[in-house]
Amino acid sequence: xxxxxxxxxVTGGVDTHLDVHVAAALDGLGGLLGVESFATSPAGYRxxxxxxxxxxxxxxxxxxxxxxxxxxxxxxxHRWGIEVIxxxxxxRQARRQAGKSDPAxxxxxxxxxxxxxxxxxxxxxxxxxxxxxxxxxxxRSARSMRxxxxxxxxxxxxxxxxxxxxxxQGLSAIxxxxxxxxxxxxxxxxxxxxxxxxxIRTLARRVVALDEEAVYIEELLAVLVAETAPSLLALxxxxxxxxxxxxxxxxxxxxxxxSEAAWAHLCGASPIEASSxxxxxxxxxxGGDRQANAALWxxxxxxxxxxxxxxxxxxxxxKEGRSKREIMRMxxxxxxxxxxxHLPRA
Numbered sequence: 001x002x003x004x005x006x007x008x009x010v011t012g013g014v015d016t017h018l019d020v021h022v023a024a025a026l027d028g029l030g031g032l033l034g035v036e037s038f039a040t041s042p043a044g045y046r047x048x049x050x051x052x053x054x055x056x057x058x059x060x061x062x063x064x065x066x067x068x069x070x071x072x073x074x075x076x077x078h079r080w081g082i083e084v085i086x087x088x089x090x091x092r093q094a095r096r097q098a099g100k101s102d103p104a105x106x107x108x109x110x111x112x113x114x115x116x117x118x119x120x121x122x123x124x125x126x127x128x129x130x131x132x133x134x135x136x137x138x139x140r141s142a143r144s145m146r147x148x149x150x151x152x153x154x155x156x157x158x159x160x161x162x163x164x165x166x167x168x169q170g171l172s173a174i175x176x177x178x179x180x181x182x183x184x185x186x187x188x189x190x191x192x193x194x195x196x197x198x199x200i201r202t203l204a205r206r207v208v209a210l211d212e213e214a215v216y217i218e219e220l221l222a223v224l225v226a227e228t229a230p231s232l233l234a235l236x237x238x239x240x241x242x243x244x245x246x247x248x249x250x251x252x253x254x255x256x257x258x259s260e261a262a263w264a265h266l267c268g269a270s271p272i273e274a275s276s277x278x279x280x281x282x283x284x285x286x287g288g289d290r291q292a293n294a295a296l297w298x299x300x301x302x303x304x305x306x307x308x309x310x311x312x313x314x315x316x317x318x319k320e321g322r323s324k325r326e327i328m329r330m331x332x333x334x335x336x337x338x339x340x341x342h343l344p345r346a
Contacts, residue, residue, distance in 0.1 A: 008056030013087070014048070014063045015102050015109025016070035023048050024106035026114055028296075035103045040069065045076040051121025062087040064105060066122040074122050084122040085113040123251035128228045130252055132221060132244040139217045139241075146210045149203045153180060156203075160196040168200075177211075179205030232342040237302035237335075241253050242295040249292035250343050261341035267295040269329070269336040284329070296332040296339075303331070 009028040019040055025033040037071050038044040052058045060083040063070045069222045077084050077308065086107040112118035121132075150173055157168045171179055181204035185197035189315045222240045225233060232243045249266060250257065264270040268288025274281055305308040310331065317327045 010058045011114040012052045012058040012061035015105035022102040022106045026110045055284045058072050062109040066305050078124050085118050086120045086122040087112050087118045097121045114150035120258035124253045128224045129247050133248045142210045153203045161193045177204040177207035181229040187301040236307050237299040242253045243296040248291040254343045270333040300331045
C-alpha cells in the first residue's frame with residue numbers, strides 16, 4: 001500500500017442480502033474505487049472491512065437494511081469503531097430511470113453516506129434494548145395468536161351443540177379459556193359434540209399457555225427496562241410494554257438522536273410542513289416508527305383519564321375549537337418531548 005493510499009479517506013456502501021453482501025468503496029471525491037461481494041458470515045465481514053481498508057482509511061459506511069440482513073455486519077463494524085450510517089431504499093423514481101442492480105445499490109448507499117443525504121447513525125443492537133426488541137417480537141406474536149385462538153373458540157361455540165353453547169355463552173375473554181380448558185370430552189358419545197369439545201379445549205389450553213408465556217416475558221422486560229431507563233417508568237401512563245417499545249425505537253445508542261425534535265419525528269409525532277405560496281399549513285406525519293407512535297397514543301389515553309392536568313388541557317383546547325384528534329396529536333408531541341429527557345445517554 002502506498003502512502004497516498006494509506007492517507008486516502010474511504011467511504012463504503014453495502015447492499016445487504018440473506019447470503020451475500022455487495023460492497024462499494026468511494027474515495028474522498030466520490031470516485032468509485034471498486035465493488036465486491038462478500039458472504040454474510042463473520043469471516044465475510046472481516047474480508048469486507050479488509051477490502052475497504054486496502055483503499056485507505058475507512059471513515060464511514062452506509063448500509064442498507066441495518067435492521068434486517070445487515071444487522072450482523074453493523075455490529076461487526078461498530079466493534080471496529082467504524083461509523084455506520086443507516087441508508088433507506090433508493091428513490092423509486094430514480095431507480096426506475098437508472099435501473100436497479102446490487103452493485104448500483106451499494107454505490108448509491110456509499111454516495112448517500114458521503115454526501116450527507118443519509119445522516120442517521122445505525123443502531124448498535126448490542127445491549128439491553130436489542131434484548132427487549134427480541135422479547136417484544138415474541139410477545140406480539142403471542143398476543144396475535146391468543147386473539148386468533150379466542151375467535152376460533154367463540155366460533156366453535158356458536159356453531160356447536162346447544163349444551164356447549166349454553167355452557168360457554170356470555171363468558172369474558174378471561175373466563176372463557178379457563179372454563180373451556182377444564183372441559184373433559186368423552187369418546188363414545190355424539191361424535192360432533194365430542195370433537196367440538198376436544199377442539200375447544202385444545203384451543204383454550206393454547207390460550208392459557210400463551211397467557212403464562214406473556215407473564216414470563218413481562219417479568220423479563222421489567223428487569224431490562226428498570227436497568228436501562230428506570231426514570232422512564234416513573235412517568236405517568238408509561239408501563240413496561242410502552243417503555244420497552246419507546247426504548248427499542250431509540251436503540252441501544254440513543255445519542256444518535258440529534259434533538260428531541262428528531263426523536264418526535266422518529267416517533268411520527270411531529271407535524272410535517274405542507275406550505276405552498278401564501279398558504280402555511282402542516283399535515284399529519286404518517287411516517288416514523290408506528291409501534292412507538294402507538295405507545296405514545298396509549299400513554300395519552302391513560303393520561304386523559306387519570307392525569308389531572310391532561311383533561312384540563314383537553315378542555316381548554318376544545319374551547320379553542322380544536323378537534324379531539326388534533327388535541328391527541330398535540331399531546332403525543334408533548335409526551336414525546338417528556339420521554340426524550342428520560343432516554344438513557346452514553
